[in-house]
Amino acid sequence: MKAWLCRAFTTIEDLTFEDVPDPEAAPGQVVVAVKAASLNFPDALIVQGKYQVKPPLPFVPGSEFAGVVEAVGDGVDHVKPGDRVICLAGTGGFAERAAVPARNVVPLPGPIPFEQAAAFVFTYGTSLWALRNVGELQANETVLILGAAGGVGTAAIQIAKAMGARVIAAASNAEKLALCARLGADHTVDYSADGWRDEVHALVGKPGLDMVYDAVGGSYSEPALRALGWHGRFLVVGFAAGEIPKIPLNLALLKERRILGVYWGDSMMRHPEAHAANMKQLAEWFAQGQVAPAITRRYRFEEVRDALADMAARRVLGKVVVQIAPEEASERPRA
Numbered sequence: 001m002k003a004w005l006c007r008a009f010t011t012i013e014d015l016t017f018e019d020v021p022d023p024e025a026a027p028g029q030v031v032v033a034v035k036a037a038s039l040n041f042p043d044a045l046i047v048q049g050k051y052q053v054k055p056p057l058p059f060v061p062g063s064e065f066a067g068v069v070e071a072v073g074d075g076v077d078h079v080k081p082g083d084r085v086i087c088l089a090g091t092g093g094f095a096e097r098a099a100v101p102a103r104n105v106v107p108l109p110g111p112i113p114f115e116q117a118a119a120f121v122f123t124y125g126t127s128l129w130a131l132r133n134v135g136e137l138q139a140n141e142t143v144l145i146l147g148a149a150g151g152v153g154t155a156a157i158q159i160a161k162a163m164g165a166r167v168i169a170a171a172s173n174a175e176k177l178a179l180c181a182r183l184g185a186d187h188t189v190d191y192s193a194d195g196w197r198d199e200v201h202a203l204v205g206k207p208g209l210d211m212v213y214d215a216v217g218g219s220y221s222e223p224a225l226r227a228l229g230w231h232g233r234f235l236v237v238g239f240a241a242g243e244i245p246k247i248p249l250n251l252a253l254l255k256e257r258r259i260l261g262v263y264w265g266d267s268m269m270r271h272p273e274a275h276a277a278n279m280k281q282l283a284e285w286f287a288q289g290q291v292a293p294a295i296t297r298r299y300r301f302e303e304v305r306d307a308l309a310d311m312a313a314r315r316v317l318g319k320v321v322v323q324i325a326p327e328e329a330s331e332r333p334r335a
């Protein structure tokens with residue numbers, strides 16, 4: 001089968017597209033014929049050795065994907081060959097087939113297209129966990145989302161609106177801000193412009209923001225924290241800008257602001273029931289049309305390197321997917 005391989009933790013350019021043996025389903029594993037894989041920021045980091053997880057080399061990158069079960073190993077009984085599934089496996093998605101631990105494979109809840117299914121769980125799971133479980137966002141509160149046009153950011157816009165909040169979306173250019181507005185943001189702010197913090201202050205006035213959702217870090221975090229009002233919550237989600245900001249803690253003391261870390265991957269393991277409840281909520285919102293991945297570009301299987309390079313260089317809008325084996329609408333089961 002064809003697969004992208006990371007043979008050394010160097011650059012995205014060094015990934016290779018190769019013929020490799022088909023995987024087999026060992027006990028506790030599921031072999032999935034991959035149809036679509038989405039990109040998440042860690043996919044671009046992991047191949048460069050810049051992510052906290054370093055898989056043994058060589059490995060197939062691609063953390064999140066959807067496809068059809070081809071075979072199951074001993075001890076697997078929650079899926080069977082032919083089932084349409086989502087996989088959140090950390091690696092393996094940029095290949096025609098992947099052998100995945102059974103616990104990372106979930107049957108699709110309905111006749112959802114593979115590319116939507118592949119682009120959903122990581123970003124929406126993270127953003128609902130952050131806004132609801134960690135931040136306890138309330139209806140009518142105002143949240144500023146930094147990196148609002150990215151994967152977790154676009155999910156956060158839709159979820160915050162579904163929760164009844166007022167959303168200020170911050171991103172770096174007009175095209176990205178237009179996407180945020182289309183997804184429901186009440187206000188947009190271009191944080192590449194000098195006056196962006198004054199714009200935020202003008203929007204919220206003296207009471208300040210109730211919440212900041214920060215997926216970017218760098219020089220954006222401190223001004224956003226300063227715009228929080230009394231008991232405002234600051235959600236530390238990610239550092240896409242590459243720099244982990246060092247915050248003067250008097251900013252927390254003043255106004256009793258709360259700085260809250262978000263680590264969805266670990267929380268999911270520690271609180272499986274809360275995670276299951278969130279997935280149920282997301283499936284309901286999806287069915288009602290309140291949330292859906294903002295897929296703005298599809299790359300061919302041969303273009304994985306270009307897709308990862310675009311993500312690392314801040315060129316991606318919303319979510320992008322790699323079509324490993326594109327599905328015809330007629331192949332999809334009916335609701």
Ligand SMILES: NC(=O)c1ccc[n+]([C@@H]2O[C@H](COP(=O)([O-])OP(=O)(O)OC[C@H]3O[C@@H](n4cnc5c(N)ncnc54)[C@H](OP(=O)(O)O)[C@@H]3O)[C@@H](O)[C@H]2O)c1
Nearest residue numbers: 041126147150151152171172237238239240241262263264
């Ligand atoms: N804590 C958790 O549990 C958790 C879970 C999932 C993801 N994350 C983290 O959340 C962050 C965002 O992930 P994502 O998948 O949403 O990524 P993404 O789709 O690439 O979005 C990241 C956004 O960050 C902004 N950005 C600012 N400076 C950047 C730079 N130098 N390079 C790239 N982007 C830059 C970009 O928007 P502008 O151009 O508009 O600034 C971009 O839209 C990552 O750090 C990821 O590791 C954390």
